[in-house]
Amino acid sequence: MNVLVGIKRVPATAGQITLTPDGQEIDTRYLGFTVSPHEECAVEEAVRLIEKHGGSSTVLTLGPEAAIDQLREAMALGIERAMLLETDGREWDPVATAAAMVEAIEAERAAGRTYDVVMFGNESADSAGYQVGVRVADALDLPCVTGIKALEVTNGHATVRRQTESGWEVADVPLPAVLTVKEGINLPRYPSLPGRLKAKKKEIERSTPQWQDGGLEKIRLKLPVQVGHTVEILGKDGDPGVQVVELFQRLRLL
Amino acid sequence: MLSLEVLTMAGRVALDIGRPLEAVAIGSQGAGAAGILSSYGVSTLHVADDPRLAEYAPVAWAHAIAELADQVNAEIVIGTASDRGGEVMAHVGARMQVPLAANCTEIAPGDPFIVIRQRWGGSLLEEAHIKARVKLLTLAPHALTAEASPSRTDVTTRAFTPALDDRDFRVRLVPQVEADTGKISLAQARVVVGGGRGVGSAEGFASLEELADLLGGAVGCSRAVTSLGWRPHSDQVDQTGTRIAPDLYIACGISGAIQHMVGCRAAKHILAINTDPAAPIVAQADYAVIGDVQKVLTAVNAEIKRVKAGAPSRTPA
Numbered sequence: 001m002n003v004l005v006g007i008k009r010v011p012a013t014a015g016q017i018t019l020t021p022d023g024q025e026i027d028t029r030y031l032g033f034t035v036s037p038h039e040e041c042a043v044e045e046a047v048r049l050i051e052k053h054g055g056s057s058t059v060l061t062l063g064p065e066a067a068i069d070q071l072r073e074a075m076a077l078g079i080e081r082a083m084l085l086e087t088d089g090r091e092w093d094p095v096a097t098a099a100a101m102v103e104a105i106e107a108e109r110a111a112g113r114t115y116d117v118v119m120f121g122n123e124s125a126d127s128a129g130y131q132v133g134v135r136v137a138d139a140l141d142l143p144c145v146t147g148i149k150a151l152e153v154t155n156g157h158a159t160v161r162r163q164t165e166s167g168w169e170v171a172d173v174p175l176p177a178v179l180t181v182k183e184g185i186n187l188p189r190y191p192s193l194p195g196r197l198k199a200k201k202k203e204i205e206r207s208t209p210q211w212q213d214g215g216l217e218k219i220r221l222k223l224p225v226q227v228g229h230t231v232e233i234l235g236k237d238g239d240p241g242v243q244v245v246e247l248f249q250r251l252r253l254l
Numbered sequence: 255m256l257s258l259e260v261l262t263m264a265g266r267v268a269l270d271i272g273r274p275l276e277a278v279a280i281g282s283q284g285a286g287a288a289g290i291l292s293s294y295g296v297s298t299l300h301v302a303d304d305p306r307l308a309e310y311a312p313v314a315w316a317h318a319i320a321e322l323a324d325q326v327n328a329e330i331v332i333g334t335a336s337d338r339g340g341e342v343m344a345h346v347g348a349r350m351q352v353p354l355a356a357n358c359t360e361i362a363p364g365d366p367f368i369v370i371r372q373r374w375g376g377s378l379l380e381e382a383h384i385k386a387r388v389k390l391l392t393l394a395p396h397a398l399t400a401e402a403s404p405s406r407t408d409v410t411t412r413a414f415t416p417a418l419d420d421r422d423f424r425v426r427l428v429p430q431v432e433a434d435t436g437k438i439s440l441a442q443a444r445v446v447v448g449g450g451r452g453v454g455s456a457e458g459f460a461s462l463e464e465l466a467d468l469l470g471g472a473v474g475c476s477r478a479v480t481s482l483g484w485r486p487h488s489d490q491v492d493q494t495g496t497r498i499a500p501d502l503y504i505a506c507g508i509s510g511a512i513q514h515m516v517g518c519r520a521a522k523h524i525l526a527i528n529t530d531p532a533a534p535i536v537a538q539a540d541y542a543v544i545g546d547v548q549k550v551l552t553a554v555n556a557e558i559k560r561v562k563a564g565a566p567s568r569t570p571a
């Protein structure tokens with residue numbers, strides 16, 4: 001079977017976000033970049049599917065040239081091929097992103113490469129549009145399940161489960177299908193050193209899709225207003241146990 | 255997907271643009287909503303009438319909404335940003351070939367049509383313009399407080415039969431109710447004891463488990479801990495895992511990354527236990543103990559047991 005995974009390069013933010021002075025971007029001067037967490041799990045799931053069923057795996061991203069790093073991260077985990085849809089660094093909205101991906105998948109099909117499973121993350125960590133997978137599925141007329149946390153493939157069918165507030169939902173879909181993954185479906189492996197070395201040497205297939213106005217235009221970013229508050233330090237002098245338990249009593253937890 | 259917050263927001267927007275507020279109900283329970291809708295200014299409730307819609311089939315539900323939106327010439331379609339709401343609205347966008355702005359917190363209709371939407375789970379906001387014949391958006395939870403109007407409207411209920419074919423039902427999601435394990439769930443616990451990399455090891459969570467037991471709470475963790483394999487992902491508190499809203503969140507050896515704070519910012523109080531007074535969690539907490547997790551928790555657990563044993567009004571420990 002053949003599996004395609006769509007991933008996104010996002011800044012590895014941690015304690016706080018700082019914006020560039022024009023409010024257009026996150027200031028990434030002091031940040032690394034990574035694959036969005038849901039997609040990291042989608043990559044792992046793709047590698048597992050191929051390990052189990054045989055076949056080939058491909059990773060696809062739309063982003064700047066630097067997103068090659070994230071494609072290599074995916075290949076270091078065991079993905080075979082990588083495709084970069086290179087942008088000029090402008091932000092592409094979900095409609096434009098999905099359209100470029102559909103075009104790439106159709107070009108693959110024309111070249112004789114079809115996919116049984118196309119995976120994405122449920123939403124990207126940064127812009128979180130919650131829709132690229134759905135739009136790709138719609139354009140390719142494929143069934144689609146979003147937010148899956150378990151996947152079993154048998155006889156041309158995928159049985160998927162996803163979590164709800166009160167338990168689980170189950171669906172059985174014929175392949176080919178588009179599945180969007182949520183973190184927790186698996187625990188991604190760490191790349192091996194040989195895996196990294198191999199990934200470094202692999203060729204990246206590149207193309208440059210045409211930017212289009214998808215109709216959702218980012219004007220500016222802003223940080224939410226922080227309500228100032230003070231922190232009370234407990235146990236500065238004396239037994240922290242006593243002061244913490246006093247706090248529990250004050251909050252009526254004991 | 256009945257959300258009073260969405261109704262409140264939609265009512266304000268409808269008033270703003272001078273158009274009636276109409277609602278659509280899909281699935282078996284929908285028609286019963288008319289009573290509530292009358293307190294939110296809804297003029298017409300459209301009930302999608304097709305027995306196959308009783309089960310959740312995202313594409314079919316979306317196609318019903320898209321068809322109705324065209325039929326009534328909707329200018330704006332607002333859904334809730336729940337798992338199902340977001341999924342259905344994404345399909346509506348795909349079907350109608352218009353953009354969708356997910357997780358909005360503010361809407362200013364007009365030209366340009368402006369929305370504020372959440373990125374990074376709400377740690378960052380984006381001002382965006384929607385340019386489309388029909389504006390689609392989902393409303394982020396807690397973006398506003400639901401508010402019924404003092405006067406009631408007469409809600410006309412109208413059934414419509416969307417043109418659906420079998421392909422629209424290729425994906426159906428069937429609920430599987432989980433057996434009650436008797437464990438207090440993270441999402442519902444009054445107290446959550448969260449552990450981060452600073453807990454040191456999987457074994458180090460024993461003291462957090464003990465504290466959670468003593469307080470009748472649940473144990474959670476950061477993503478760093480899940481990635482290390484110390485705890486299952488079901489314990490993860492954050493943007494991608496469970497969002498919690500306890501009376502008290504005790505964050506032990508957690509630095510307070512924005513993604514983690516998304517998951518716990520609904521806690522009424524936060525107590526941080528951290529060796530580093532400059533850790534971001536300390537600045538965002540209401541209470542903090544600067545010190546080693548294990549040492550602090552040993553003292554706290556011992557003190558709780560002492561107090562419990564010595565308090566005659568409580569059941570002896």
Ligand SMILES: Cc1cc2nc3c(=O)[nH]c(=O)nc-3n(C[C@H](O)[C@H](O)[C@H](O)COP(=O)(O)OP(=O)(O)OC[C@H]3O[C@@H](n4cnc5c(N)ncnc54)[C@H](O)[C@@H]3O)c2cc1C
Pocket residue numbers: 010011012013014015034035036037125449450451452453475476477478479491492493494495506507508509510511512513514527528529530533545546547548
């Ligand atoms: C795109 C992206 C998405 C992410 N999504 C999520 C997410 O959804 N959820 C999430 O949790 N994370 C997420 N992360 C990771 C997040 O940024 C942090 O890396 C992670 O939350 C850190 O976990 P931590 O606080 O346990 O560990 P650390 O950041 O390593 O913090 C450990 C803390 O423990 C303290 N400490 C150390 N030893 C002790 C001791 N003995 N006693 C007391 N304190 C001690 C340290 O002072 C420090 O503050 C994401 C990251 C990226 C890039």
